[in-house]
Amino acid sequence: xxxxxxxxxxxxxxxxxxxxxxxxxxxxxxxxxxxxxxxxxxxxxxxxxxxxxxxxxxxxxxxxxxxxxxxxxxxxxxxxxxxxxxxxxxxxxxxxxxxxxxxxxxxxxxxxxxxxx
Amino acid sequence: xxxxxxxxxxxxxxxxxxxxxxxxxxxxxxxxxxxxxxxxxxxxxxxxxxxxxxxxxxxxxxxxxxxxxxxxxxxxxxxxxxxxxxxxxxxxxxxxxxxxxxxxxxxxxxx
Numbered sequence: 001x002x003x004x005x006x007x008x009x010x011x012x013x014x015x016x017x018x019x020x021x022x023x024x025x026x027x028x029x030x031x032x033x034x035x036x037x038x039x040x041x042x043x044x045x046x047x048x049x050x051x052x053x054x055x056x057x058x059x060x061x062x063x064x065x066x067x068x069x070x071x072x073x074x075x076x077x078x079x080x081x082x083x084x085x086x087x088x089x090x091x092x093x094x095x096x097x098x099x100x101x102x103x104x105x106x107x108x109x110x111x112x113x114x115x116x117x
Numbered sequence: 118x119x120x121x122x123x124x125x126x127x128x129x130x131x132x133x134x135x136x137x138x139x140x141x142x143x144x145x146x147x148x149x150x151x152x153x154x155x156x157x158x159x160x161x162x163x164x165x166x167x168x169x170x171x172x173x174x175x176x177x178x179x180x181x182x183x184x185x186x187x188x189x190x191x192x193x194x195x196x197x198x199x200x201x202x203x204x205x206x207x208x209x210x211x212x213x214x215x216x217x218x219x220x221x222x223x224x225x226x227x228x
Contacts, residue, residue, distance in 0.1 A: 004159075035218070042205065042220035043160075058215065090159060102148040102209025102216050103167070108159035 002027045006091050006109035013081055014117050021076045021112045023091030029107070030096045032074040033058070034066065036087040037111075043090065049074055050096065081116040088113050120144065121206040121219035129225045136193040138222040140206030141186075149182055150207045151191050154221070160205065163191075196226045 004025045013019055025032065033048035035058075045058030049068040063085055065077040074093075078085060089112045097103030121142045130136050140149070148167050152160040166173045166182045166189065173180045179192040193200055203221040210217070 033216075040220055043218040045215060045217070048215070059217075088157070092160075102146070102150070102207075103165070105150065105162035105165060106152075106160070106207075106216060108161070110159045111157065113157075 002107065004091055004093055004107050004109040006089070006112045008112060009110065010113050012115045012117065015082055016080050019078050019081060019114075021078075021089055021091075021114070023074045023076065023109060024072050025074075025091075025093040025107070026072065027093065027095075027107065028071065029093035030071070031094045031104075032068065033092050033094075033106070034064070034074070034076045035090045035092065036060065036085075037090060038087050046076065046089075078114075081114075083116050086114060086116045120146075120208045120210060120217035121149075123204070123206055123219045123222040125222060126220070127223045127225070129227060130196055131227050132196060132198060134196055136196050136200070136224050136226070138191050138204055138224070140189045140191070140208075140219060142189075142206075142208050143187065144210045145184070145187075146208045146210055148209055149180075149189050150216070151178075151180060151189075152205045152207060152218075154203045154205065156202070163204075193224070196224075198226050198228055200224060201226045 034046040035043040047066040049055045091109040092106040094104045124139045150165045151163040154160045177194045205221045207218045
């Protein structure tokens, strides 16, 4: 079954304790992206990757890191989480269309709800 | 940056009625997509419409695109309780790798 898998689904942590949210897709997609969703703000892009070892900042990258060492995996790292990073996080992946990522549908994971105390 | 804005923010309708929501965006786009999100779940792609298309259908969904007004509408006909969800439009402003989402329209279908 084609899917994007995120872990953990729920996490409560404390300020400053490093954490990693993993994301894995089994569709051989080139493009992967992280979004955060906050009430009234929709989805905001954190980082994206066009392929292995190619990553770039989205609209809200501060406080986050990513890596793309393998095509299927795109972990999101919070080196020193703060309460303003409490949010619902989504990983998404897609094939890359010749006209940009907007020409192909995004496949989303089920989300990771993070609370930073 | 948030490109699309959905309107209304929330919509409540009776089962069997039609639901219409709109998306407006600021800059020229190549494509516009609509997604559905059931409460707390991941987003699911519904339909994609390209900038050179004016209307597209998929089952009970009809999407229109008016590039002169920088707006799109999503119509769900003969709504069902299972259509209760939030609906988001997403746009790509150029040939890049960003897909920008609006804040969504929350649709409640009453039995």
